[in-house]
Amino acid sequence: MAGLWDAALRGEAAVRRAALAAVDAALLEGVLMRTEAEPNASDVVSFAPFTLLPSAVPSALFRQAYAVQQDFNLLVDAISQDREFLERALASTVKVDDFTARLFRIHLQVLEEGLAQSVFLGINRSDYMFDCGAPGAPALKQIEINTIAASFGGLASRTAAVHGRVLKELGMAEEASRLLPNNPSEGLASGIAKAWELYGSRSAVVMFLVEEVQRNIFDQRCVEKELWNRNIRVIRKRFRDVFEKGSLDEARRLYMDGQEVAVVYYREGYVPTNYNQQNWEARLLLERSRAVKCPDIATQLAGTKKVQQELSRPGTLEKLLPGRTEAIARIRATFAGLYSLDVGEEGDKIAATAIANPDQFVLKPQREGGGNNLYGEELRQVLEKIKDSPERTSYILMDKIQPQPTRNYLLRAHSPLKASECVSELGIFGVYVRQGKELVMNEAAGHLLRTKAVEHADGGVAAGVAVLDTPYLV
Ligand code: ADP
Numbered sequence: 044m045a046g047l048w049d050a051a052l053r054g055e056a057a058v059r060r061a062a063l064a065a066v067d068a069a070l071l072e073g074v075l076m077r078t079e080a081e082p083n084a085s086d087v088v089s090f091a092p093f094t095l096l097p098s099a100v101p102s103a104l105f106r107q108a109y110a111v112q113q114d115f116n117l118l119v120d121a122i123s124q125d126r127e128f129l130e131r132a133l134a135s136t137v138k139v140d141d142f143t144a145r146l147f148r149i150h151l152q153v154l155e156e157g158l159a160q161s162v163f164l165g166i167n168r169s170d171y172m173f174d175c176g177a178p179g180a181p182a183l184k185q186i187e188i189n190t191i192a193a194s195f196g197g198l199a200s201r202t203a204a205v206h207g208r209v210l211k212e213l214g215m216a217e218e219a220s221r222l223l224p225n226n227p228s229e230g231l232a233s234g235i236a237k238a239w240e241l242y243g244s245r246s247a248v249v250m251f252l253v254e255e256v257q258r259n260i261f262d263q264r265c266v267e268k269e270l271w272n273r274n275i276r277v278i279r280k281r282f283r284d285v286f287e288k289g290s291l292d293e294a295r296r297l298y299m300d301g302q303e304v305a306v307v308y309y310r311e312g313y314v315p316t317n318y319n320q321q322n323w324e325a326r327l328l329l330e331r332s333r334a335v336k337c338p339d340i341a342t343q344l345a346g347t348k349k350v351q352q353e354l355s356r357p358g359t360l361e362k363l364l365p366g367r368t369e370a371i372a373r374i375r376a377t378f379a380g381l382y383s384l385d386v387g388e389e390g391d392k393i394a395a396t397a398i399a400n401p402d403q404f405v406l407k408p409q410r411e412g413g414g415n416n417l418y419g420e421e422l423r424q425v426l427e428k429i430k431d432s433p434e435r436t437s438y439i440l441m442d443k444i445q446p447q448p449t450r451n452y453l454l455r456a457h458s459p460l461k462a463s464e465c466v467s468e469l470g471i472f473g474v475y476v477r478q479g480k481e482l483v484m485n486e487a488a489g490h491l492l493r494t495k496a497v498e499h500a501d502g503g504v505a506a507g508v509a510v511l512d513t514p515y516l517v
Pocket residue numbers: 170186187379405407410411412413414415416441442443444445468500501502503
C-alpha cells in the first residue's frame with residue numbers, strides 16, 4: 044500500500060503548490076473549524092486539519108465495513124433494549140467507575156418511571172483499522188463503536204471535493220474522478236427528520252445539545268442545514284440552558300423557551316467533564332421527556348468499552364441477535380481480541396500477559412473522545428500498579444492493531460509542511476429509527492476517514508491528533 048502517490052510527491056514545488064490549493068479548497072468547500080483562540084466565535088475561522096492526499100483503503104475492506112453496518116445498528120439497538128444484558132455487562136464497571144455508574148442510575152430511573160417515548164433514533168459510527176499484524180491480506184478490525192455524539196459526518200461530506208481538487212492540481216484528474224461521493228450529513232439528517240416526523244408535531248423543533256466550547260460547530264451546521272432544507276427548525280442549546288429553561292408538561296413533553304422539542308440530538312454528554320450537578324439534572328430531565336433522544340441513555344451505555352468487550356464472549360451475540368447467523372458472522376469477523384480485567388482468574392491471567400507483552404495490547408478506560416488509552420511502557424506501569432485492586436475492572440484490554448503506515452502530509456493551520464508516516468482509521472456512520480418494536484429505518488449513511496502520524500498512539504481529530512482524509516480505494 045505504501046507509495047501510492049510517490050511519483051506526484053517527488054517535486055517539492057508541486058507539493059507546496061498543491062498544499063496552497065488544498066487549503067483554499069477546504070475553505071471554499073466549508074471544511075471549517077473555529078480557532079483554538081476563539082472557539083465560540085465565527086468572526087475568524089480556519090480549515091479543519093486534513094491530509095494533503097487521499098489515503099489508500101483496500102476496497103474489499105471498505106465494502107466489508109459498509110456491509111456490516113446495518114448489523115451493528117441492529118446489535119446496538121438490541122443491547123439498548125436488553126436491561127438484563129446491560130446490567131450484567133456493566134455490573135463490575137459501575138462499582139468502580141463513577142461516570143458509568145451515574146449514567147446507569149439514570150437508565151434505571153427512567154425505566155422505573157416508564158419511558159414516555161416509543162420512537163428511538165440511533166446515530167452511531169463504527170471505527171476500524173486495517174490490521175497487518177498477521178501474515179496475508181490486511182484485515183478489518185473494529186476499534187470501537189461510538190453511539191453518542193459521533194462527529195465529523197458533516198465535514199466528511201465535503202472532503203472528497205477538496206482531495207479531488209488536489210489530485211487535479213497534481214495532474215491526476217483520472218484518479219480524482221475515482222474518489223467516491225460521500226454524504227453522511229444527508230444520512231444523519233434523514234434519520235433525525237424521520238424521528239421528528241414520527242414524533243408528530245409540525246411545530247416542534249429539533250434541539251442540538253451542544254458543548255460549552257463549540258470549535259466543531261461547522262460539522263454540526265452541515266447536518267443542521269439539511270434539516271432546515273426540510274423546513275425543520277433547529278435550536279442549539281447547552282445543558283445549562285436546559286437546566287435553566289427546560290421543562291416538562293404533564294405528558295412529559297419537553298419545552299425549551301416555550302418551544303416544544305421533538306428530537307434531542309446529543310453532541311455533548313459523553314465525558315465526565317461535560318457534567319456538573321446541574322448538567323446531570325438536565326440530562327435526567329431530557330431522558331425522562333417525551334422527546335426522541337439521539338441516543339437515549341441505554342444506547343449510550345451500549346457504546347461503552349466494557350460492553351464492547353463483553354460482546355466478544357462466545358455466545359453473547361447469539362443471545363442478542365437470535366437467529367441472525369449471517370449478521371453475527373459479519374460482526375464477529377471485525378472483532379479484535381478483547382479481554383475483561385474483572386477480578387478473578389481470567390483477569391489475573393490476561394493482566395499478567397499484558398504486563399509481559401505491553402506492546403501487543405491497548406488498555407482502555409470507560410472514556411470517549413481520544414487520549415485516554417494506555418500503550419506500551421505506560422500500560423505496563425499502570426497495570427502493574429492496579430493489577431491487584433478492583434480499580435482494574437474500570438479498564439478493558441484489547442489486542443493492539445498493527446496498520447501499515449504510509450507517507451502523507453498533514454495540513455494544519457500555522458504548521459510547517461512536512462511529510463509524516465501515517466495510519467488511517469475508517470468510520471462508517473449508521474442511522475436507524477425504531478418505533479415500538481418495528482425498525483422503520485436502518486442504514487449505512489456514509490464514511491469518515493481519519494489519519495494520524497504514527498508517533499501518536501491515540502487520539503482523534505477533535506483531540507488535535509488525527510486529521511480528515513478521503514479513502515482512495517485500491
Ligand atoms: P476513544 O473513545 O477515545 O475514541 P478509541 O477506542 O477509539 O477511544 O481509541 C482512541 C484511538 O486509539 C483510536 O482512534 C486509535 O487511533 C487508537 N486505538 C484504539 N484502540 C486501538 C487498538 N486496539 N489498536 C491500535 N490502536 C488503537
